[in-house]
Amino acid sequence: MTTRSMRRRIAALAAAAVLLAAAACTDSPGDAGTVKVGLLVSLSGTYTTVGEDMQRGFKLYLDTHGGKLGGRKVDLIVGDEGDGPATAVPAAQKLLERDRVVALTGLVGGATVDKVQTLTTAKKIPLVGANARPAFAPVGGKARDLTYTWHTSYNSDEPGIAIASHIKAQVGDGEVYAIGPDYQGGYDELRGFTDTFTKLGGKLANPDGKTVFTPFPTTENFLPYLNKAAQEKPKAVYTFYAGAAAVAFVKQYAQSDLKDVPLYAAGFLTEGSVLTAQGPAATGIRNVLNYSPTLPNPANQQFVAAWSAAGHTGQPTTFAMASYDAAAVLDRALAAVDGDVTGEELNKAIGEVGRIVSPRGDWQFEPTEHRPVQRWYLREVKADGPVLSNVLVQDLTTLPAS
Amino acid sequence: MDAYLIPAVDGVAYGLLLAIAAAGLTVAFGAGGVLNLAHGTLIAAGGYVAAATSSGTWTGLVLAVLAATVAGAAGGGVLAAATAALRGRGHLDQALLTFGLALAGGDLLTTVYGPDTLRPRLPAVLQATVTVGGHRYPVDRLAVLGIAVVVCAAGYVLLHRTRAGRLVRATVDDRAMVAGIGVNPRLVDASVLVTAGALAGLAGALSTPILGVGPGTADTVLLLSLIVVVCGRLGSVPGAVAAALAVGVVQTLGVTTFPTVAPYLLTGAMAAVLLARRTGLPAQARP
Numbered sequence A: 001m002t003t004r005s006m007r008r009r010i011a012a013l014a015a016a017a018v019l020l021a022a023a024a025c026t027d028s029p030g031d032a033g034t035v036k037v038g039l040l041v042s043l044s045g046t047y048t049t050v051g052e053d054m055q056r057g058f059k060l061y062l063d064t065h066g067g068k069l070g071g072r073k074v075d076l077i078v079g080d081e082g083d084g085p086a087t088a089v090p091a092a093q094k095l096l097e098r099d100r101v102v103a104l105t106g107l108v109g110g111a112t113v114d115k116v117q118t119l120t121t122a123k124k125i126p127l128v129g130a131n132a133r134p135a136f137a138p139v140g141g142k143a144r145d146l147t148y149t150w151h152t153s154y155n156s157d158e159p160g161i162a163i164a165s166h167i168k169a170q171v172g173d174g175e176v177y178a179i180g181p182d183y184q185g186g187y188d189e190l191r192g193f194t195d196t197f198t199k200l201g202g203k204l205a206n207p208d209g210k211t212v213f214t215p216f217p218t219t220e221n222f223l224p225y226l227n228k229a230a231q232e233k234p235k236a237v238y239t240f241y242a243g244a245a246a247v248a249f250v251k252q253y254a255q256s257d258l259k260d261v262p263l264y265a266a267g268f269l270t271e272g273s274v275l276t277a278q279g280p281a282a283t284g285i286r287n288v289l290n291y292s293p294t295l296p297n298p299a300n301q302q303f304v305a306a307w308s309a310a311g312h313t314g315q316p317t318t319f320a321m322a323s324y325d326a327a328a329v330l331d332r333a334l335a336a337v338d339g340d341v342t343g344e345e346l347n348k349a350i351g352e353v354g355r356i357v358s359p360r361g362d363w364q365f366e367p368t369e370h371r372p373v374q375r376w377y378l379r380e381v382k383a384d385g386p387v388l389s390n391v392l393v394q395d396l397t398t399l400p401a402s
Numbered sequence B: 001m002d003a004y005l006i007p008a009v010d011g012v013a014y015g016l017l018l019a020i021a022a023a024g025l026t027v028a029f030g031a032g033g034v035l036n037l038a039h040g041t042l043i044a045a046g047g048y049v050a051a052a053t054s055s056g057t058w059t060g061l062v063l064a065v066l067a068a069t070v071a072g073a074a075g076g077g078v079l080a081a082a083t084a085a086l087r088g089r090g091h092l093d094q095a096l097l098t099f100g101l102a103l104a105g106g107d108l109l110t111t112v113y114g115p116d117t118l119r120p121r122l123p124a125v126l127q128a129t130v131t132v133g134g135h136r137y138p139v140d141r142l143a144v145l146g147i148a149v150v151v152c153a154a155g156y157v158l159l160h161r162t163r164a165g166r167l168v169r170a171t172v173d174d175r176a177m178v179a180g181i182g183v184n185p186r187l188v189d190a191s192v193l194v195t196a197g198a199l200a201g202l203a204g205a206l207s208t209p210i211l212g213v214g215p216g217t218a219d220t221v222l223l224l225s226l227i228v229v230v231c232g233r234l235g236s237v238p239g240a241v242a243a244a245l246a247v248g249v250v251q252t253l254g255v256t257t258f259p260t261v262a263p264y265l266l267t268g269a270m271a272a273v274l275l276a277r278r279t280g281l282p283a284q285a286r287p
Helices: A003-026 A048-063 A085-098 A110-123 A158-171 A184-199 A223-230 A243-253 A273-282 A298-309 A318-335 A343-350 B002-030 B039-053 B058-084 B091-113 B139-161 B163-173 B175-180 B185-211 B217-231 B237-257 B262-277 B281-285
Strands: A034-041 A072-080 A103-106 A127-129 A149-151 A175-181 A212-214 A236-239 A263-266 A286-289 A372-384 A387-399 B129-132 B135-138
Touching: A034 A048, A034 A085, A048 A072, A048 A103, A048 A273, A048 A298, A048 A318, A072 A085, A085 A103, A085 A110, A103 A318, A110 A127, A110 A149, A110 A184, A127 A318, A158 A175, A158 A184, A158 A236, A158 A263, A158 A286, A158 A372, A158 A387, A175 A184, A175 A223, A184 A212, A184 A236, A212 A223, A223 A243, A223 B002, A223 B237, A243 A273, A273 A387, A286 A387, A298 A318, A318 A343, B002 B039, B002 B129, B002 B135, B002 B139, B002 B185, B002 B217, B002 B237, B039 B058, B039 B091, B039 B185, B039 B217, B058 B091, B058 B185, B091 B217, B129 B139, B135 B139, B139 B163, B139 B185, B139 B237, B163 B175, B163 B185, B175 B185, B185 B217, B217 B237, B217 B262, B237 B262
Parallel strands: A034 A072, A034 A103, A103 A127, A127 A149, A175 A212, A175 A236, A236 A263, A263 A286
Antiparallel strands: A286 A372, A372 A387, B129 B135
16 A cells, blocks of 8 residues: 555545544434433353343343333443453443443443443443442542442352351361452452351361462363362362353363362352253252242242243343343333433432342342342252252342341 | 373373364465464364264264364365465465454354354263273363374374375475476365365364363464464474474463463463574475
8 A cells, every 4th residue: 555545544534533423422312202221241252141141131121111111212222242341341432422321231241340330430320230240449549439330230259258158067177179260250259258268267278278260261171270179188169160161160070080079159150051051060069149040039930931931041040130130220210310311310310229129039239339238049050840950949148248 | 290190191182182283284384385374263163063963972973073074174175265366475465364264254153153162962971081090080081082193193194104295295395396297286285275174173073072162262272273383393293293292281280280370381382492493484384
């Protein structure tokens, strides 16, 4: 390409960019009866199945409520989060700046939430996250402003906190081996368990007492790690993996020297489509989550029935449930806003939604941290009729403890 | 010593898998002169085809392996046709073309087979474990190890002990001379790419029981294969086997022995090999 034609092309590109920006600025606000809601989930990459599940959950609520939230027609704009911030941040910027959504929901990964949270806060748009919530690191020495940040899911360290005392009771004086993936979600999940477990007097079987983190997403060959762990002769193993890595981990666990050592996990290890792929290798894994499709409350029975009626294969997951609840929160909050919806007004209304009737059992937002105060359940992978399911074993605890 | 036995066996099994994967790449580059960045996609395609064909029976397994190999070979044929037009235009053009094909092919695979990681259904015998030196070890990995040894040996014999192999090696050294004895060097190039594709498909079928095949497979195996090819010298099958074994062992023993530096071990090893050898890559590719 000659210098001149190059210059001409750059000029053309710049002109196009200016035109696009101008078009975005003059975009007229939609008619008063319609609101734009942004749903940002992984539609490609490692956690695609989780993202698709969340999308199904949100849409299920919309479809069973006439396509409306709070009496307003909803224009749901879906963005692809991909594998993390690198793809998620531009997608979030597009939803916030070009599409001018009044609320952003979804968000699969903890690292994504960490980055996107600052964008939505700056724009004063409520972020109603429906999956991982990281421990927000301070920015510029100041604690994060959580005014506009809400989650219908959980803090990533809560599964581990909820199950620690149960595991301590099961292993007695025995040691537990902790292993997880080397990224933010893995740190949060494993820290929740190891901190609480050691506080209760438990001992980790890991040499030097530190959790083993496996490279993510590059390692799916877990056998060397598992056989190495077996040498420490742990009484039980605690882990967290999700998606494709969870399938590989569970299958290889059943083939390793650890086969007969009880495996405990954050419930994501056996949640959703991964459980089908794991098959019989997953049987007997005890895990903790804020939801089980076998919970006997009426809201859940309705939810499970609607899920099947919508033609989705398998049982609903915690991912679908939390996204369904995000829609329920927005429904209640939008109903409380008069006239045009602004981020600030909607956010204030979210703070006043009160108790949410949910398939997981009723819950409400913790007033300062904006995450659910909810029950956690111990589940075990068992055959439930012809399919494997995370069957409810017992209630564990309510978190965050007041 | 006992502590390292299982990871070492595992490393060899993994290494031999990589050897088959990288053999296709190194033969295509070294002998066919084509820098094929779609090689990982061919491996993923083989894996998907195998996973979709398998049915849990022995017949199903044999069919799956054959189907994957044929699919890989067909992919190699497409690449041969696509790159034939680029002969003599340098490796950058080839890299761009094959990378584009890899992107399109990868997208096609996810569209057809979905975003989930797939695994083939194996006969029950292969899903069991046996005891090796007092440790549990999966039968499917031992089976892969056995097949990989056979394939590597066959590949070596084919390239170094048969007329076809001599022709391929001669084409690398002196295309004009090969043409002079009445063989079309372009035909040799094409058959090399088809063979490399078949090896890729086979590697895909063999690796799926262990690693599964998903949207990330193509990139991961291409990267590992490139490392193997760079460490094992271009176009050398024994070199690829040796380097692949080293990579396999580094990947399995390394991650458990030096967990903190594990992510850097491979690239570190490659850097060390390159520094020690100090020969330019293009010079080797086009002798």
